[in-house]
Amino acid sequence: xxxxxxxxxxxxxxxxxxxxxxxxxxxxxxxxxxxxxxxxxxxxxxxxxxxxxxxxxxxxxxxxxxxxxxxxxxxxxxxxxxxxxxxxxxxxxxxxxxxxxxxxxxxxxxxxxxxxxxxxxxxxxxxxxxxxxxxxxxxxxxxxxxxxxxxxxxxxxxxxxxxxxxxxxxxxxxxxxxxxxxxxxxxxxxxxxxxxxxxxxxxxxxxxxxxxxxxxxxxxxxxxxxxxxxxxxxxxxxxxxxxxxxxxxxxxxxxxxxxxxxxxxxxxxxxxxxxxxxxxxxxxxxxxxxxxxxxxxxxxxxxxxxxxxxxxxxxxxxxxxxxxxxxxxxxxxxxxxxxxxxxxxxxxxxxxxxxxxxxxxxxxxxxxxxxxxxxxxxxxxxxxxxxxxxxxxxx
Numbered sequence: 001x002x003x004x005x006x007x008x009x010x011x012x013x014x015x016x017x018x019x020x021x022x023x024x025x026x027x028x029x030x031x032x033x034x035x036x037x038x039x040x041x042x043x044x045x046x047x048x049x050x051x052x053x054x055x056x057x058x059x060x061x062x063x064x065x066x067x068x069x070x071x072x073x074x075x076x077x078x079x080x081x082x083x084x085x086x087x088x089x090x091x092x093x094x095x096x097x098x099x100x101x102x103x104x105x106x107x108x109x110x111x112x113x114x115x116x117x118x119x120x121x122x123x124x125x126x127x128x129x130x131x132x133x134x135x136x137x138x139x140x141x142x143x144x145x146x147x148x149x150x151x152x153x154x155x156x157x158x159x160x161x162x163x164x165x166x167x168x169x170x171x172x173x174x175x176x177x178x179x180x181x182x183x184x185x186x187x188x189x190x191x192x193x194x195x196x197x198x199x200x201x202x203x204x205x206x207x208x209x210x211x212x213x214x215x216x217x218x219x220x221x222x223x224x225x226x227x228x229x230x231x232x233x234x235x236x237x238x239x240x241x242x243x244x245x246x247x248x249x250x251x252x253x254x255x256x257x258x259x260x261x262x263x264x265x266x267x268x269x270x271x272x273x274x275x276x277x278x279x280x281x282x283x284x285x286x287x288x289x290x291x292x293x294x295x296x297x298x299x300x301x302x303x304x305x306x307x308x309x310x311x312x313x314x315x316x317x318x319x320x321x322x323x324x325x326x327x328x329x330x331x332x333x334x335x336x337x338x339x340x341x342x343x344x345x346x347x348x349x350x351x352x353x354x355x356x357x358x359x360x361x362x363x364x365x366x367x368x369x370x371x372x373x374x375x376x377x378x379x380x381x382x383x384x385x386x387x388x389x390x391x392x393x394x395x
Contacts, residue, residue, distance in 0.1 A: 016051040016107045017063065017130070020044065020076060022114035024055055027079045028088065032256070032283065034223070035310050036137055039172075039199060040111045041077060043135075046383050047109070048073045054108070055091060056115050061124060062091070063100045104129035107167070107390070111135040117158040122165055131167035131393065136160075136194075138172075138307025139179045140227065147227035147304070149259050168393045169194040170386060172308040175329040193393065197385040198333065198377035201314040205287045207294035213279075216357050217250035219296040219320075221289075221311040222303075224265070225258035229302040229325075229343050234267045234274065236350050241273040249357045251300075252292060253280045293318040297364065298356045301325060302343045309333060317376040321367040323352045333377075337370045339363065 023040045026033070033041060053069040055062045064072060068090060075087050102108070108130040115121055116134065125132050141148040141156035148156075163169060164184055171177045174196045184191045222228050230253065237251050257265060268280050284292065293299065299315035301324040309330055315322050316334060324330050326340035341348045355363040 015103065016047055016109060017054050017102050018044065018047060018051040018069075019054045019056070019108065019110040019112075019114070020072065021054075021056045022112035023076050024072070024087075024091070027076055028084055030081070035308075036112050038202065038310070039135065039137070042200075042379055042382075043109065043111050044073050044076055046379070046386075048077075051109070054102075055094075057091060057095055060095065061102075061128075062094050062098060063102055064094055064098070065100070068094065102128045102130055106130055107393070108132045109134075113137065113156075113159050116162040117155045119158075122162050132165075133168050133170070133390070133393065134163050134166050135170045136163060136172075136176060136180060138176055138305075139183055140305050140307060142183065143179065144227065144305050147225065164189045164191065166192045168192055168389060170389065171196050172199050173329045173332055175327075175332055176307050193389075195385055195389045197382045199308055199310060199313070200377050200379040200382060201310065201317045202286055204290035204293075204314070204318065207291040207318070208287075211295045212288075212291055213250055213252075213295075215247060215250055216297050216359070217252050217279075217295075218298055218300050218353065218356070219252045219254060219292055219315075220300045220302075221254045221293075221314070223255050223258040224253070224261045226260055227304050228255075229304055230261070230264045231267070232302050232343065232346060232349060233300060234264065234271070234278065236346060236353065237278055238267075238271060238273050239350065240353070241277060245354070247357070248277055249297065249353065251278045252296070253278065254284050254289065254292060256282050289314075290318065293320050296320050297359070298323050298352075300349075300353075301330075301338075302341070302349060303327070304343050306330070312338070313376060316371060316374055319368075319371070321356065321364055321371070323349070323356065334374065337367065337374050339367060 023037060026037060052066060053064040053072045071090065075083055108125060110116065141152045145153035160183060169192050171180065171194055177194055177196050181191050220230060220233055224230055233251060240248065267274060293315055298321040299311060301312055301322060303325050306327055306329055312322055312324060312330055312334060316337065322338035324338045324340055325343040330338065339352055341352065355361050
């Protein structure tokens with residue numbers, strides 16, 4: 001319920017208001033950042049000095065003071081379990097005592113889709129006379145509802161309805177932008193001004209010189225869910241085991257277990273043929289991930305759909321070859337550098353694994369040559385585009 005400003009308090013000066021509700025909730029639960037969260041944290045770091053934090057809590061939008069916003073942003077960028085109680089107290093105190101309203105004309109930045117499916121979101125934006133600026137990561141729940149949780153397609157449809165009423169949109173790729181335009185056309189809706197700004201890979205630490213495994217290995221990176229197509233790779237490795245391939249390459253599965261992935265989990269836990277040749281790493285910090293990627297024969301990325309594909313960028317930035325599904329967004333990001341395959345082409349993936357298992361095989365060597373001219377996207381380039389867009393939206 002909306003609560004008016006108590007006497008003596010006024011709206012803040014116009015500026016940039018950053019909705020960090022999703023980031024704060026996940027950090028307080030001690031959950032590792034997802035790809036969406038990493039984008040949000042990059043925006044926190046970039047706009048830290050010139051934005052105020054907003055948290056949606058118990059039916060209210062709580063706008064923090066500049067000083068408290070700095071404390072909240074700093075904690076999000078370097079979460080400390082010992083400070084979690086202090087952060088909770090900060091939010092609770094603000095909820096009780098802080099009735100500050102956003103200044104009319106301020107930009108409302110939301111990079112995580114959080115809360116955009118609520119019926120009152122757009123109404124609050126209108127009531128406070130804010131200019132909404134949203135980040136759209138993908139349209140996958142609508143385009144491929146079979147890969148999402150029950151009800152997710154409907155929720156994402158509501159999010160997109162909110163986004164189509166925004167002052168401006170940032171998308172992670174031109175492919176996502178084209179998908180948004182097609183979705184809006186089907187609804188008979190106009191699309192707000194938007195830009196595509198590619199995401200950068202995290203700044204990984206220097207990888208360890210020593211290989212984590214002596215034998216050749218491949219990495220598949222990302223949350224275990226049906227869309228990522230882990231099942232294809234596990235069945236392929238089981239086939240290689242049955243064929244007694246020598247030397248036998250290992251498969252390293254890096255990522256947390258997600259939803260509706262029972263078949264994959266069953267194979268990981270109960271398939272004896274995979275015990276010694278498939279390694280699952282559900283928790284992997286950046287230092288370990290840098291080492292695993294750097295020494296891999298290749299990143300395998302057989303997804304059915306992606307809005308961006310940060311593992312592809314991470315691998316190529318690490319100097320690691322990539323074998324990926326033939327998706328438009330991957331070609332937008334990497335051109336002709338990776339080897340592309342249909343995600344259902346089991347024989348093609350099998351041959352690629354055999355070809356890339358040798359360090360100096362011709363197919364792997366050819367990709368390393370192509371990789372020499374590839375330029376990784378940077379956060380500097382990303383935020384240069386965002387800043388120019390923000391200036392345009394301000395006009």
